[in-house]
Amino acid sequence: MNADLKKCMMLHKAAGFVPIKPRRIDAAFFSLEANLFCGGGRVAYQAIYRRWRPTVFDDVVGQEHITKTLKNQIMNNSTAHAYLFCGTRGTGKTSTAKILARAVNCLNPKDGNPCNECSVCRGLLDESILDVTELDGASKNKVENIRDIIDDVMFLPSVARKKVYIIDEVHMVTQQAFNALLKTLEEPPEHVMFILATTELNKVPITVLSRCQQFEFRRITNKDISGRMEKILAADGYEAEGAALSLIAELGDGSMRDSLSVLDKCVGASDGKLAYDDVVKIVGIADNDALYSLSVCIASGDTKAALEKIDEVIEKGKELGLFAERLMKYLRDVLVVKITGNAEEFLNTSAENRNKIEELTEQFSKERLIRAIDLLCAASAQARYSGFPRTLYEMALVKMCEPEMEETEEALLDRISVLEQKVKEGVIPISAAPADGGPRQAADAPPWDTQEDLKVNQRADTALPVKKEKAKPAEEHTDQPAAPAAGGTDAASRWPEIMNYVKSHGGMPIFPHLALVQAKMVNGKLCVVFGDNALVSKSVISKPANVKLIEEAAKSVTGEDIPVACVTSREIGIEGDDPLKKLEELSKTHSEIEFI
Template structure:
């Protein structure tokens, strides 16, 4: 009976081209081998499962291969077979996590002097090298600096910060990057085809996402799914196996926040509890979707590359419905909730309270929410300060709404003063939603939104957008886009009246300016013993 081999070992790359998503490293190493310019020491660093040890093993065969092919090992000659079968003592793989002492390194230092028995080079692959003690690193320094010509050291680590600078300066450093979801998915797709495994594409994509850039982790998850299921592997099966919260319930929760529907949000929380889902996993999935929406809103469309089509549409809708400040506030609240849930005795109550805060801003006392409310208040006050007459008209309009007779009289008074009474309701809408109008224009025409930052509003015979004399160029820009501006007002506040652009004239100097003689007399009163003259 043959021994079972794990998938990540069975499909471990045997040539440089098979190493996934590390072309920037494998190309360099191949060129060094072809040109016979191999260094005496390398250090491979990067996250787990990205191919560090695999690349080191390919390198150990390539430098010793009897029939190398374009910088790759042939994997068929006597030397390659002995290394693959781990039957040679010339290629040693050492686990630094369990061989951390000075004596272990001294043993390497003593053995490295002897030439290889079968291979061209004696290769030492030291995995997790950051686990060595300070004394062990010091013992390794001299050997790394001046090793025998037949020796090659390949160090691998997931924590490069813990490796002393004296070691790094003696090695050629290569940084392995996380593998993208797309690359992991494509690799898994090939493997399931070779293994004749029936699995949904969505399930493979979920495995790729949960691997978090580590191909070895993805293969381990896939093998776990294969061993657990006797039939076709579905997305739901993989999600249950990994304890992943259904994206549908997460989307429903986010939708309740967007709609400010606390009742709907509380129902989602109850369903979450009834189905026994993990709260932290649920919050993690919600944060990921909202984070993608935030990054997309800021203009980085690459965030959609590693997502399912259904998730892409949802994230795009959220990014269009919620502004960046609000998204940041929601994300921070969910992260704080996840941290608090770990320590509270009442996790459900905590989640319910924070759900209510997220859905109804009047209950949210977070710093970000208060800042947003203050900002809106300041905007409203600045609009009132710039347009006191319009504000008075709005106050009168609101007060008169209690009595039909007063409303009629108020309308007549305004008409007598030359104010467009038909737009009185729209004035209050424009005042209260002016920031929203500018935000809408910013989404479609950012340049025009900048122009409006320098404008003030007046309500005389319609809407007048006023600019100072020094901002007359902005008035010209808005005049050329006046039809578009009217369409935005109509769409947001329903205003269809007159809209005009005006440049304020400079105020003339007062006629009763103080004369030169009066200035001289005042100064003489202050400085009686000083002769005072005014020069032209």
């Protein structure tokens, strides 16, 4: 074939046109066309992922479980008539299909790889041999397109050993077209091979799956992507920092093509060496240091510092929605490491970033992480339809840092987990439960001697505090336990044991609400007393099933059947008085009081 013709056809291919073999060769025409395509002798720039597309199985990164099998089939001459390659984008499905198409037709295969030097390999590479047909399933998805294939398979290949049909995005083919292809796909002629590729395996009919050898392409690890990019840059005469390549690989999210596209974008802005800061600036994302700093603010509840961090991110020109997505993924990584304790296995990131994430697991509780991720998801969904996305993200950030602003179950669990951690670390010392069944209090907590102190110390969503009695003289102290209330066993003094029983016997959903109450034995009844503003908790606990569970717990702990009543301080007392004292007075004059 004329050299000018070959050059022109290769230029057509680079420009995205289908090469057409003319019947007459006009050297002057091809010379003029070559100058138009090449800009006067200069070859047009080609994207990195196209220039460095794998040409042999050994170049396919991260898919050794597939390439090894295909190489063995080539060497043993045991290839199948139909293959189905599935997996996420940019993992090498189409590249592997093209390599396989050349390998089965290569005149001198080397260890299962195509030689890329024989006449057939060169013809398939420059598409001068048309025995390998690549179709786009998204555009060629009708019955008439499949009929063209069915008619064409009856003819022998012109030069190659086999005719190969590569159908990309095959899940886009219609059901009728699939049905038309089934018979040919099941029993094609000996000289025909089908290679189907898809990113959505669930949309491919089971009748097609059963007729193909299926190979699942895995997401490529950041380590493999970074290694491949390092080799490419070295061959092109560039250098790059390891941190920069790790960040690009992380942005690629397991896709080699996506990573090389980002690399192609960043290389143009570098001066021979690609730095980490260059990638952050060019891509327009927040770096891992910003994510780490903001996560520390959330863990410590520092709302002011968190809002300042968000303001810095916006001032640097970062897109807030993209930053929220990265923060969500970052907190997800912290949660996974906190639960599994294995950062290397579950995180696809650099060693430095893994160390920081492991540090954050000590500062976060699981409840706060889950709640933070939920808030970010909700804010992201609302921001798409809002004219004030920044406000939504800032509100979510404030709620993350201050869970006491909400009365949801998730916020209560978050607050309880923080208190439990403080108690565990000794920040809040806890004394033994009082004999009268009142709530546990810190050993150094001051007594509430005035009504003003009561208002200051009482929280809107916590149990009503009990006023402390002043200490009796030393001579009045005795070692005898307090007498039980009238009517039987003093179950209130064993309220912590009752709560633990409820928690361990299916009562975990109501356990946060029980943490807001105090217990008191009055006239033989175990009264569960809520604060004036804890109406939501009272409505939950007052359900018959929950009351029955508490009664069961009281019987298990005390050995006696003790009725349970739910009541708020407002229902049984007046402002300024001790509601439990008022309850005792009412019980003396009314033997049967309906509390629920």
